[in-house]
Structure formats: C-alpha cells, structure tokens
Amino acid sequence: MNGRYNMVLSGVGGQGLMLLSNVIGTACAQEGLPVITGEQHGLSQRSGSISVHLRMGEGTYGPLVPPGDADVMIAMEATEALRYIEFLRDDGYIIMNTRLMHHPLETMRHVREDAATEPYFSLDEVRKRVRSVTPNVLEVDALHLAEAAGNARAENVVLLGAACGLPGFPLKKETVKDVIGGVVPEKTIDANMKAFDAGDGACCDAFG
Amino acid sequence: MLANEAIARAVVESDVKVAAFYPGSPTSEILDTVSMFSGEFKDLTMEVSANEKVAFETAVGASLAGVRSFTSMKSVGLNVASDAFFSVGYTGVRGGMVLLVADDPHAHSSQSEQDGRFYAYPAHVPMLEPSTAQEAYEMTKWGFELSEKYSTLVLVRTTTRVNHQSAIVSVGEIKRSPFHRASWKDVGAHYYTLAATARRLKGEALERLSHIREEFEQSAFNIIEAGEGEVGIITSGVSYLYVREALETMDSRPHVLKLATTHPLPSDLIGTFLKDKRRIVIVEELMPYLEREIRSIAHERRIDVEIRGKLSGDFPLVGEYNVPIVRAGIASSLDIASADSYADVMSRAESLKEGLPVRSPIFCPGCPHRGTFWAVQQALKETPYVLNNDIGCYSMFLLEPYEVTDSLLCMGASLGLSSGMQHVLNDKVVAFVGDSTFFHAAIPGLLSAVHNNHDLTLVILNNSVTAMTGQQPNPGSDFGAAPVTKLDIPSVVKGLGVPHVAEVSAFEPKDNVETFKEALSYRGVSVVISHGPCALYNDRLKRHAGTPIVPNEVSHDTCQNIYACIRGVHCPAIELDTATGKSTIRSELCNGCMVCAKMCPVSAIYSTRGDDT
Numbered sequence: 001m002n003g004r005y006n007m008v009l010s011g012v013g014g015q016g017l018m019l020l021s022n023v024i025g026t027a028c029a030q031e032g033l034p035v036i037t038g039e040q041h042g043l044s045q046r047s048g049s050i051s052v053h054l055r056m057g058e059g060t061y062g063p064l065v066p067p068g069d070a071d072v073m074i075a076m077e078a079t080e081a082l083r084y085i086e087f088l089r090d091d092g093y094i095i096m097n098t099r100l101m102h103h104p105l106e107t108m109r110h111v112r113e114d115a116a117t118e119p120y121f122s123l124d125e126v127r128k129r130v131r132s133v134t135p136n137v138l139e140v141d142a143l144h145l146a147e148a149a150g151n152a153r154a155e156n157v158v159l160l161g162a163a164c165g166l167p168g169f170p171l172k173k174e175t176v177k178d179v180i181g182g183v184v185p186e187k188t189i190d191a192n193m194k195a196f197d198a199g200d201g202a203c204c205d206a207f208g
Numbered sequence: 209m210l211a212n213e214a215i216a217r218a219v220v221e222s223d224v225k226v227a228a229f230y231p232g233s234p235t236s237e238i239l240d241t242v243s244m245f246s247g248e249f250k251d252l253t254m255e256v257s258a259n260e261k262v263a264f265e266t267a268v269g270a271s272l273a274g275v276r277s278f279t280s281m282k283s284v285g286l287n288v289a290s291d292a293f294f295s296v297g298y299t300g301v302r303g304g305m306v307l308l309v310a311d312d313p314h315a316h317s318s319q320s321e322q323d324g325r326f327y328a329y330p331a332h333v334p335m336l337e338p339s340t341a342q343e344a345y346e347m348t349k350w351g352f353e354l355s356e357k358y359s360t361l362v363l364v365r366t367t368t369r370v371n372h373q374s375a376i377v378s379v380g381e382i383k384r385s386p387f388h389r390a391s392w393k394d395v396g397a398h399y400y401t402l403a404a405t406a407r408r409l410k411g412e413a414l415e416r417l418s419h420i421r422e423e424f425e426q427s428a429f430n431i432i433e434a435g436e437g438e439v440g441i442i443t444s445g446v447s448y449l450y451v452r453e454a455l456e457t458m459d460s461r462p463h464v465l466k467l468a469t470t471h472p473l474p475s476d477l478i479g480t481f482l483k484d485k486r487r488i489v490i491v492e493e494l495m496p497y498l499e500r501e502i503r504s505i506a507h508e509r510r511i512d513v514e515i516r517g518k519l520s521g522d523f524p525l526v527g528e529y530n531v532p533i534v535r536a537g538i539a540s541s542l543d544i545a546s547a548d549s550y551a552d553v554m555s556r557a558e559s560l561k562e563g564l565p566v567r568s569p570i571f572c573p574g575c576p577h578r579g580t581f582w583a584v585q586q587a588l589k590e591t592p593y594v595l596n597n598d599i600g601c602y603s604m605f606l607l608e609p610y611e612v613t614d615s616l617l618c619m620g621a622s623l624g625l626s627s628g629m630q631h632v633l634n635d636k637v638v639a640f641v642g643d644s645t646f647f648h649a650a651i652p653g654l655l656s657a658v659h660n661n662h663d664l665t666l667v668i669l670n671n672s673v674t675a676m677t678g679q680q681p682n683p684g685s686d687f688g689a690a691p692v693t694k695l696d697i698p699s700v701v702k703g704l705g706v707p708h709v710a711e712v713s714a715f716e717p718k719d720n721v722e723t724f725k726e727a728l729s730y731r732g733v734s735v736v737i738s739h740g741p742c743a744l745y746n747d748r749l750k751r752h753a754g755t756p757i758v759p760n761e762v763s764h765d766t767c768q769n770i771y772a773c774i775r776g777v778h779c780p781a782i783e784l785d786t787a788t789g790k791s792t793i794r795s796e797l798c799n800g801c802m803v804c805a806k807m808c809p810v811s812a813i814y815s816t817r818g819d820d821t
Contacts (some may be wrong), residue, residue: 012567021374029376036340037374039210040316046601047780048569062449063373066531068553082564086557101794104778106565108609111771116789121565129560143796152796 004057005170006065008087011076012101013047016156019183021052023160026179027171028056038063051084056170072166074159077101078126085133094130094137095162097155098123138162138206145198150191157192161199167207173200211341211370214377215308216241218348220249221380224278225387226270227254228263230648231677232282233317234371235310239680243689251387254689256681259648260285264307265292271305272399274390276352280308283322284618297331298409299399300359304352308364310371313493313528319618323494324365328471332413334420335363335471339448341375347429347468358416367493369446369528421472429468430477435461438486439542442502444470447491447529454535460542475505482511489541490517493529516541568607573781574747574799576671576714576740577602582776583717584667587724593636594629596622600642601676602669609778619645623653626664636728637664643697644674644682655704657733665728666735670697671742679745697737706735714740715801743799758817759798760805764790766812773804773813
C-alpha cells in the first residue's frame with residue numbers, strides 16, 4: 001500500500017473493541033505492514049464511550065489520528081459513530097452497527113421529564129448527521145448477522161468483515177480471518193468465520 | 209504488541225528474578241503480562257503487593273540480595289513509594305533494578321497531571337524516556353545494564369500515550385538463567401542512610417550521576433535530525449511523534465533534537481545543538497521541565513538563543529498534546545500565522561453532535577456498588593452527612609447521575625479527611641473505601657480513628673479484586689501469580705479494635721438499610737463491610753466455568769411504570785420500551801444480579817431461570 005491508512009474504532013466499553021484492534025494489529029504484523037494504535041484502558045471501559053485509533057503504513061507518527069484524517073471508522077454502536085465524527089475525513093467510510101445502546105442517564109432523563117414514550121436519540125438522526133460528512137456509510141445489523149452465524153458475541157467480527165470488504169482496505173481478508181481463528185475460542189471459530197463473511201458480503205453488496 | 213507488553217517482555221529477557229507491583233492505569237498491563245510470564249518461567253517471582261511502597265521495597269530487597277528486579281507504577285504511585293525511593297537514590301542497588309513510572313497527561317485515569325520527571329533530580333536517579341513501544345522495550349533493557357554498571361536504580365518514565373500504544377516490536381530471545389538462593393554474607397555490603405553515612409552516600413550518588421551524564425552524551429537514543437535554517441526543536445517522549453507528524457504539514461523544516469536521557473541531561477549535546485540556533489522550540493507535555501533546564505544550559509554557556517515553549521505562552525500548560533496542539537504551538541513559537549486547518553472540522557463536528565446523549569462511565573450491570581450505595585443513601589435520608597470518597601470504581605459516585613462525593617484526594621485519604629472533619633462538623637461523617645484501597649492506604653487512618661476515639665462510619669465496598677485497573681488480585685483475593693493467603697477483611701477490621709462492625713451482602717439493598725442505620729447512628733468508629741464480587745471478574749469466571757449467566761426480564765403485564773428499577777439503579781441493561789413507556793431489560797447485558805427486581809414494588813422483574821423472582 002502507499003501512504004498511511006487511518007482507522008478509528010468506536011463503541012461502548014465491554015463491546016470487544018480491544019479484540020478488534022488486536023486482530024487488526026496482528027494481521028498487520030503478519031503482512032509486514034507497520035502499525036501503531038492508541039488505546040483507551042481503565043476508567044473509560046465501564047460502559048462508557050471508548051475509541052481506538054489505528055494507523056497503518058510507513059513513517060514515524062503518533063498513536064492518535066488527527067481530526068479529519070481517518071479513512072474509515074468502525075462504530076460498534078451507532079451513536080458512537082457520531083461521537084467521533086471529527087476524526088473522519090470527508091467522504092471516508094463508516095461501518096456502522098445499527099444497534100443503539102441507551103445510556104442510563106438518557107433513560108433517567110426520560111423518566112424524570114415524564115417522557116417515557118418519547119423516542120430516544122434515534123438511528124435516523126445519527127444517519128442523517130453522519131451522512132452530511134460522507135455518503136459512504138454502511139449500516140450493518142451486526143447482532144442479527146452474528147446470531148445468524150451462530151454466535152451473538154461475534155458482532156465485532158461481522159463489522160471487521162465489513163471493513164475488510166472496503167475498496168482500498170490494506171489487509172488481505174485471509175490474513176485477518178487466520179488471526180481471528182487463532183484468538184477466538186475453538187468451538188466458535190466456525191461461527192466467527194461465518195460472521196466475518198456475512199459482514200464482508202454486506203460490504204461488497206454496498207461498495208463492491 | 210502493547211508498549212506495556214513490550215516492557216514486560218524486556219523485563220523477562222533481562223532475566224529479572226523478582227517483580228512486585230501494585231496496579232495503576234496506565235501501567236496495569238505490565239503487571240498482567242509479567243504475571244503471565246511468571247507462570248511460564250518458574251525462576252521469575254511475581255507478586256502483587258499491598259501498595260506501591262511495599263512493591264518498590266520488595267524489588268529493592270531482591271536487588272540488594274543480588275538479583276535483577278523490577279516494579280512499575282503510575283505517577284501518583286511514586287508518591288506512595290517516594291520515601292523509600294529517595295533513600296535508594298543514596299544507597300544505590302546491587303542487582304540491576306528498573307522502576308517504571310507512567311505519568312498521565314490529561315488525567316485520563318488519575319487524580320492529577322503529575323509530572324514524575326521532577327522526582328529524578330532530587331533523588332539523584334537517572335531517567336530514560338521512550339517515545340514508542342520499540343523504545344520502551346529497548347530502554348527497559350538498557351536500564352538494567354545501566355543499573356548494574358553504576359549500581360544505581362534506573363527510572364524509566366513514560367506517559368499514557370506511550371504505555372497504551374500498540375505497535376510491531378522486534379524483540380530478542382528469552383534466555384533465563386537458573387535461580388539460586390544466595391547468602392547475605394556474600395553480599396558483603398550494608399544499605400542504610402543516616403547522618404554521616406547519608407552525607408557520604410549523597411556525594412557518591414552525585415559522582416555516579418556525573419559519570420552517567422558522560423555516557424548519556426554518547427547515547428544513540430538521543431537523536432539529532434538535521435533540518436534547515438537556524439531554528440531547532442527539542443522534544444522527548446510521545447511529543448516527538450507529534451512533532452514529526454506536525455512538521456509534515458508545515459513549510460518550515462527545523463532541526464530536531466529528540467532527548468531520551470532526561471536526567472541527567474546531556475548538557476554538552478544540548479549546548480552544541482543550541483549554539484548555532486537563533487530560536488529553540490521546546491515541545492514537552494505537563495510542566496516545563498526541559499524548558500527550564502535548557503534555558504539554564506543556554507545561560508551557563510552564554511548562548512544567545514531565544515527559547516520558546518510553555519513559559520513563553522506558545523504551548524498550553526494543561527492537558528495532553530496531540531498533533532493539532534503541537535502544530536499550533538510550533539507555528540506560534542516561530543511567529544508563523546497558521547490557519548488552524550482543524551478548526552473547521554472540529555466546529556462542524558460540534559454542531560453535528562448537538563443533543564447527542566453523553567456516555568460517561570457508569571457501574572457495570574451486576575456491579576455490587578449499585579445496591580450498596582442505594583442502601584446507604586436510604587439510611588442517610590434524614591441525616592445531614594458528608595461523604596469522603598476514595599479511589600476505585602466507586603469514585604464514579606462523583607459523576608452523574610449520583611454526584612454524591614464531597615471529597616476525593618488520593619488512595620486512603622477518605623479516612624484521614626473524615627477524622628479531621630468529625631472534629632469540626634455537626635454532620636454525620638461517612639467514608640467509602642474499596643477492598644484494595646483499604647489494604648493499600650486506609651488501615652493507618654482507621655486505626656488512628658479508633659485510637660483517638662473518633663466518630664465516623666466507614667463503608668468498605670469489598671468486591672474481592674482491584675476492579676478498576678483490570679481485576680487484579682489484592683490481599684483480600686484468593687488468587688495470585690503464586691499461591692496466596694486470602695486476608696479476611698472483617699477479621700482485620702476487628703483486629704484493629706473497631707468497636708462496631710457489621711457485614712452485609714451488596715445485592716440485598718432493602719434488607720441492608722437497617723444495618724446501615726445502626727452503624728450510622730453508632731457514636732464512635734463503625735465499619736460496615738459490603739460483600740459482593742466484581743461483576744466483570746465474576747462473569748468472566750462463570751464464562752470460563754461454563755456456568756450460565758441468566759438475565760432478568762420485565763413482565764409488561766405486571767409493570768406499572770413506577771420506574772423504581774431505573775431511579776437510583778441506573779443500570780446499563782435497563783432501558784425504556786418507548787412504545788409502552790415500560791422498563792425493559794437487555795438480556796445480552798443483564799447479569800441477573802436481581803437488584804432491580806428487589807426494587808420493584810409490584811415484582812414485575814423476574815429471572816428467566818424460572819425458579820425465583
């Protein structure tokens with residue numbers, strides 16, 4: 001590949017973001033592609049918003065993607081795509097899980113304001129706003145695809161499969177799948193491979 | 209690999225025999241990785257100590273006895289260990305010993321933006337600063353060599369963005385030597401500092417440092433990258449990476465000096481770099497440590513150069529750096545009008561995010577603290593009180609939606625503060641500590657309160673692990689890298705002479721209100737220990753054992769929209785079904801702790817296990 005390829009992964013603490021970044025990092029190592037990531041650990045994991053920055057390619061540079069510089073963003077939860085939107089370059093790709101996880105503070109506000117039947121901040125709203133930055137948004141119902149593949153916990157692998165299907169993505173699908181096969185529990189390998197392919201398929205349908 | 213894993217790898221390759229730790233972000237993964245290695249290499253002893261001072265002293269003891277040793281801690285951890293640290297600066301060490309200290313610019317997970325570099329100078333300890341995971345690995349290894357060559361402790365100083373960088377690291381072979389017990393008479397030395405000995409040792413330490421400076425002048429880790437013109441940048445650590453990247457998008461090409469040996473500074477190298485420059489820009493996070501030192505080097509050598517950085521107002525003193533900040537700072541230092549190319553992106557993002565609900569950290573589904581706090585609040589309903597909180601997951605009581613914390617300073621401070629306040633206030637004085645913090649620094653405060661007949665209530669939130677940093681063991685845990693003895697907190701508390709001690713199960717909030725009321729109305733020192741395992745830790749154990757985690761459900765026929773399961777519970781697994789306005793539980797998040805079910809006055813929440821509600 002030429003130049004640098006920047007990714008931002010976002011989601012909610014506990015969704016398996018670190019596994020995703022480990023898999024991509026290991027796949028880079030196997031392909032001899034320099035990579036550096038900036039991760040969040042500690043307090044931010046407790047059901048809070050988290051992000052991982054991932055940078056591939058030659059050169060000396062830091063662990064953080066500068067604003068407006070990410071080629072692709074993988075959002076494991078839809079509102080978390082919007083939360084880190086400043087990192088995406090114009091016309092960059094977003095792989096966005098359609099899942100919404102409502103924070104207790106938002107729920108509490110509804111209850112306090114006697115608005116229990118009013119809608120939460122919606123997927124439509126997220127969609128409208130992120131599409132003002134880029135038309136290249138792939139929405140993936142990752143939970144549904146992961147369940148169909150046989151493992152509800154493989155949402156992250158579905159989304160990774162989708163990212164690997166993007167035009168210009170610097171890693172080979174086979175390498176990434178090999179790495180996944182090596183890190184997930186043995187009895188879930190088959191389901192994880194199916195989950196990967198489901199994500200890849202969804203991406204190829206959209207951008208292929 | 210993560211830089212922290214690379215550091216652990218360096219420790220193992222360096223044939224370290226004893227490593228002791230107390231976990232703290234951003235260093236905890238070093239502990240986790242060394243722990244893993246210690247399972248593989250039986251000649252490596254790894255243990256979790258009660259606090260950083262004990263961990264440091266354990267490593268020093270092993271070094272004095274002749275083997276290589278290691279410890280790592282977060283910035284404020286060194287405050288705890290500092291008493292011993294300053295003395296070891298005098299005595300020196302025997303087996304190579306490295307202390308890694310990680311600062312936390314931006315205070316991501318710390319109570320302050322402490323700058324640990326200022327520890328090296330008064331303690332006469334040499335300091336190395338890596339920028340990348342690869343350098344973190346290499347400098348840790350070099351640290352052991354330096355330590356043995358000069359019989360000195362070596363400090364490796366990192367920051368969060370170095371520790372939590374992950375990159376491809378080329379590593380060496382692991383060759384472990386067999387471990388043999390030694391005899392103290394073979395050591396043939398004494399290690400103490402007092403009076404005349406202290407004065408002699410201080411002289412020796414300073415002498416040692418002057419030799420180390422000479423070696424640092426030649427170090428290949430200090431790099432000069434030639435540029436153009438009479439402008440130079442001096443930087444270190446992760447800031448160097450930001451400098452490199454910022455310069456890519458700028459027109460000027462200043463010379464760059466990257467410093468890796470930041471105490472003692474290679475003053476000849478720096479002097480030579482300054483000599484033919486008109487202006488120098490210092491790029492460093494936290495306090496202007498390099499900037500002051502380099503100003504003084506320029507002054508001593510009568511070099512006429514303008515030095516810009518934080519003191520000149522070109523760079524911020526608060527918060528961490530990133531590429532945009534460094535770019536703006538360099539432009540300002542060079543008096544270049546720089547259109548902030550990031551301003552448009554940032555302001556567009558800000559307007560796009562209007563109304564986006566915040567997602568702050570909050571207690572996990574199944575967290576025992578939720579039920580404990582609910583009961584304490586009920587018990588205190590009619591009583592004016594002050595709550596002195598402490599360091600751990602329960603620090604989050606200071607955040608929304610709770611916002612109930614009157615003070616929070618540092619590990620164990622809730623006890624001492626409570627002692628002072630009960631001398632002055634009419635209010636009921638309440639302190640919170642977790643099990644790990646209790647062992648770490650709260651015991652002296654508690655026994656002092658007992659001894660002085662104070663009037664306060666301590667709630668110990670015992671979740672059996674050091675949860676916040678990644679569920680490492682503490683003295684109250686039943687596991688460790690090697691076999692351990694689990695300390696029983698109620699026995700410890702009773703042994704300290706606390707006159708009123710009670711125990712509750714964290715998951716029985718309603719039943720516990722009365723127990724808390726009794727303790728809170730007791731005149732004197734009372735302690736309530738609330739037991740309940742960390743949900744993250746316990747769920748992981750269950751998954752490994754194949755024990756199912758059974759979620760709860762809400763019966764929408766029974767639910768009467770009372771929201772007792774939402775108010776005061778604030779669980780990420782509970783949300784509203786906006787079609788009906790009723791509560792609903794996300795089965796993939798719920799761990800079935802039943803706290804919400806016990807809150808519901810109409811018993812609408814039941815376990816999907818089917819045998820209880």
